[in-house]
Amino acid sequence: METDAQNVVSGELQQVLLSTDLSFLKSVHMDEGQGASFSGEHEEELDLDEHTFNRWTPLLRTAIETDSLPLVVDDLFSSVEENFENLEAQILQDSQLSDNLAASVSQIASIKDIIEGSLLHETEDLQVQLAHATNDVISRKQNYLSNKKTSTKISESIILITKVLQILELSNKCQDLIKDSNFYKALQSLGALEKIYVQDFKNYNFEFLKKIYASIPILKSKIKDESINLVKSSFNSNLEKKLLTVGKTFFEFYNNLLLPDWLESKNELKLSSFKFNSPVEISLRDSEKLESLNVEKLYPLNEFYDSILIFQNLKETDYLRKEFKKEYDFRISKVVYPLEIKISGSASLSDLKKKTTTLFGDDFSLEELKEYMLRILGFVIYDRHLNRSTEYVLSQNDLSANEDFWEVFIGRFSPFLEHFVSKICTSEEMLTELKDFLGIYISILENVGANIERIYEINVLVFKKYAALLVELFNKEFSTLLDDDDFMPLTINDESLYEKVLKICWLRTDELEALHSREKTPDESFFATLPFSPLYPMTCTLVKKTYNKVVACLSEFYQYDLGELNNIIVKTVDDIFGKIVDAKIASKLDTTSREEIAQILINLDYFIVAVGEFSKILARENITHSTDVELGLQSAKLLSKTRGLTETKLIELIDSKVSDLMEFVEFEWSSTEVLKEPDYSIKDISQFLEMMFTSTLVNLPDSVKTLLIFREFDALTRRFLDVLLNSSPPSISPQSVLNFELNMNFLESIISKLFPNDESIPSTPTSPDTASIQPLDNTRSSNLIDNTIRSLHSTFSDLKQHIQFLKCPDMEEYKDSGIRMRKYPRIKPEVAQMLHNKMVPPSSAGTDSDNSASIDQSFADSITSHRRIAKFFNRA
Known part of the structure; x- marks a missing residue:
């Protein structure tokens, strides 16, 4: 890539040179030794215009910076040879131009030397400046590092001071929060203070911070004590003043609001088979009304929440439970006074009942009982609310002192309640009032989740006493x-x-x-x-x-x-x-x-x-x-x-009366006169029976009355038969037999008077002034009466057969089984023989004597007379 850059620079320089006006160059021939003075002697001839110089300078600088100037020069020479190869002949032919070219080459070489010298000088200056700048930078860096250390120390000092101030602020804030009884936030401040100290100041020897840190346990102890005191003061403010109020509030809400609403709904919806506080009744309650019984508003527990958080933070929940139990037991003893919750386990059940009854006494009124139990109700609601709201933290591993308070209480108090119901509640009004009170009371307890079994048994006892009192x-x-x-x-x-x-x-x-x-x-x-x-x-x-x-x-x-x-x-x-x-x-x-x-x-x-x-x-x-x-x-x-x-x-009374009347009955068994009327004693007996069954016993049920009539006539006939058989002398007169028959017929005649005949059975009561109970089916009743009358007449059958036999005491006829079974089936043989002997006249009196004839005629006359009397009485 460096070679490519050199080629580019060389190419650009060639283009610049080709486009440069070189007319200013003079034909100057320089020796190789004149190079050093060329600059001074021909300065004016080599003077380039600024524009041209400005075009060369960057390219030359680039070549110098890349250490490629010799190469560029070589390229320029090569380029000249390449570019001007065809012009060589022309140049050679043009001497001026050739001289100029030769001079330009020398000048270029001179320029190269000038540029190299200038660049060398500048490089040296640059090196000097660079060394100076480097020294300056090093000095500044040293100053910077020194300043940076100082700044870091200052920053650290600022942070340290800030944390110190934070510790002081937390310490002051903790004190203020403790004064304001905001103990949980105070504990949080202490925790932050302790954390800052341990992390940042543990290795510093700051006496005032050590004193602050040393005060943390004291402050924590103070927070613990004050938070316990706050719980105790909460008991004072929430319990002593509110228990009875809350109990009355709940009772009045149920009794004056829910119960009337239910009774109205019960009548409207025809729910008579459902009771108050049943699932049906609970489902019909107005939820908006129930909101007024917000236990959280009635019993605020902020102090308990703070205390639990504090001791959980301190990991001393057991200590809180221990202190809470002490205070709670004390409050329970005050709430249940005069009852004693904690009684020695060695005491017998009878002693406990006796002691409990003695504590309250027999002068304990119903109003006092209701107020006492409403206070207990307020505490039960508080107890349940406290344990549930605190998630049973305070009662963990000690449920007997808190969650089971109601069961412990009712177990101790129920003997007095039983005594109160049994001995003190002596009026219907008291029992009704107590029953209604306990009914609402039980409903509230059931809804707050208490065990109602024992108190319900007391209310059942109230009902038993109420029923017994009724x-x-x-x-x-x-x-x-x-x-x-x-x-x-x-x-x-x-x-x-x-x-x-x-x-x-x-x-x-x-x-x-x-x-x-x-x-x-x-x-x-x-x-x-x-x-x-x-x-x-x-x-x-x-x-x-x-x-x-x-x-x-x-x-x-x-x-x-x-x-x-x-x-x-x-x-x-x-x-x-x-x-x-x-x-x-x-x-x-x-x-x-x-x-x-x-x-x-x-x-x-x-x-x-x-x-x-x-x-x-x-x-x-x-x-x-x-x-x-x-x-x-x-x-x-x-x-x-x-x-x-x-x-x-x-029956005994009637028998007694009949027996008394029987004492006056005397028959003349030797009578020679046939009477026309029954004996007065028989009339008395008949009149007594008729009056008894038609007047005194007229309203008896027919079955009873009929039974008594049967009983009496059966007894009478047996008595008279006994008189005939056992009380009569060995010899009786025929007239006396007729008289006896007359009396018995008269006695039998009253049977028809004891029952109405068919024509006398009215469809309405017998008298317009009397309402009596009559059977609706007159035909059936008539048949029943006829059967009854026939049955009553049958009670005289034995007596009649004996009388009939006395009237005709023929043993030969009796011995005929056909005649005997038809006429005398109830007469035993020995009795027949005895009766025969009573009626047979003495052997000295022959059958053909006048006396015998007169007796027979008298007997016949007596029979005729008897029949007339019988017809008379039957008509009567």
């Missing part, structure tokens, strides 16, 4: 009703009251339809008689009232253990009918009044109906909403048993 109140009212009852059928002269009684009372379906179908003329005044006494409708009203109260008690706040609660309802109803109604009525069975016993029997019959109907109600309305539940009231068995005892008592 039973006690029922007992008092029923006792009053029973004492005031007149044990007479209920008479009503007000139609609206009559309809109300029918609506209140439980009756058999057929009876209810019959009573509602009663017709009356527009002119007649209303008057009705119902079989039961006033005790029954009053008791029905009282039972329904009590049941409605029990069910209403469970309407909103009880949604767990429904089976147990349903059993309590069933037991309550069972106790009402069994332990109270049945027991109280049974205590009245010591009376000797047949009227009262009869009315008790009637009332019991309806109470059994009531129990059966109530069992259906319980099965239909059971709160478990399970179709598989089978409810049976044990009181039905008790009432049935008492009813049986009452029947027995009534």
Whole structure:
């Protein structure tokens, strides 16, 4: 590339020379030794115009700089030879021109020397200047380096001073932050200060910085202490003043806002089977209203957040937990006072209950209890909020002191709650108020995530006590009703009251339809008689009232253990009918009044109906909403048993009366006169039975009344048969047999009076002034009565066969099995022989004697007379 540059320079110089006007050159012949003076002698002849020189100079300079000037000159010579080769002849022919050329060559060589000298001189000057400049640069560089070191030291000093100032500023800032109780930022400032010192000043011997660094542990300790004190002061400000307020705020929000809203929605949406705080109720709550219960606003925890960050930064979280636990335990002891949370584990459960009950005392009112529990509620909300918001940092590895506070508390406090419910809550109003309070209380606890099992058991205990109290109140009212009852059928002269009684009372379906179908003329005044006494409708009203109260008690706040609660309802109803109604009525069975016993029997019959109907109600309305539940009231068995005892008592009273009347019955077995009327004692017995079954026992159920009638007539016929067989003398007169038959026929005749015949069965009550229960199917009832009457007449069959045999005591006829089975199937052979012996006259009196004839005629007359009397009484 250098050769190419030389060629270019040589070529350009050749072009310049060719284009240069050389006319100024003179024919000067110089010797080789004149070269040195040529410059001075011919300066004027060699003077070039400035323009030409300016064109040569760059090319020559380039050749010099590249050390190629000799080569350029050689090229120029070669070029001259090449360019002027053809002109050689011409030049040679032109002597002037030849001289000029020769001179120019010399001049060029001279110029070359001049240029080389000039360039050498300039080069030397340049070298001098370069050496001077180099020395100057070296000097300046040394100064620069020296200055740079100084500047670096100054910069380092500035940085050092800045960091010192930063340390001082951080130290002052830390002090100010500590004064302002902004401990976490103060700790951050200390951390930055410590980092700067360790990184930048650890190897410096600055006494004041060492003192600042030495104060860091002291400041950290102060931050720790002050942050703990801040937590303690937070307890003072947040707990002592806000616990009761927060508890009341939550309770009033649930009770005065959420509960009314739910009751309204419940009625509108027909959600009667769902309870308050159930998932359905919670889903219907207004979310905007719930925002007012922002626990973060109620319990700000900024101090705790700062303290946790501080001790986590210091890696001393365990110390914070330890100090926190001390303060927390102290606050808990104040919150739960007078209760003692920490009790020796050696104490027995009974001692704990006794001690807890003693701490509060029996003078603890319901309002005091509610205020105390609301304070506890505020602390439970605070406790849950604190632990959750701090991610359980403060309670880690020590859950028993914090997260389980509620369970520990309720475990200690529940004995007093049980005592309070059992001993202090003695009124219906107190129990209702406590039940409603605990219902809302439990809802709040459940929503904040606390375990409600134990407190719910207390509320179930409240319900049990409430139900038991209702039973006690029922007992008092029923006792009053029973004492005031007149044990007479209920008479009503007000139609609206009559309809109300029918609506209140439980009756058999057929009876209810019959009573509602009663017709009356527009002119007649209303008057009705119902079989039961006033005790029954009053008791029905009282039972329904009590049941409605029990069910209403469970309407909103009880949604767990429904089976147990349903059993309590069933037991309550069972106790009402069994332990109270049945027991109280049974205590009245010591009376000797047949009227009262009869009315008790009637009332019991309806109470059994009531129990059966109530069992259906319980099965239909059971709160478990399970179709598989089978409810049976044990009181039905008790009432049935008492009813049986009452029947027995009534039978005993009737038997006793009949026995008393039987004491006055005397038969003249040796009578020779045939009577026309029955004996007065038989009339008394008949009149008693007729009055008993048509008046006193008229309202008894037909089955009971019929049973009693059967019982009495069967007993009577057996007694009279026993009198005939065992109490009669060995010999009886035929007249006495006829008289005995007359008495028995009279006694049998009252059977038809005890039951109406077919024509007497009305489709409406028998009297326009009396409402009695009549069967709807008159034909069926008539057939039943006919069958009953026939059955009652059959009770006299034995007695009649014996009387008939006495009237014709023919043993030969009796021995004929055909006749015996047709006429005397109930007479035993030995009895027939005994009766035969009673009627056979003494052997001394022959059959053909006059006396015998007169006796036979008298017997025949007696029979005729007896038939007339029988017809008379049958007509009567």
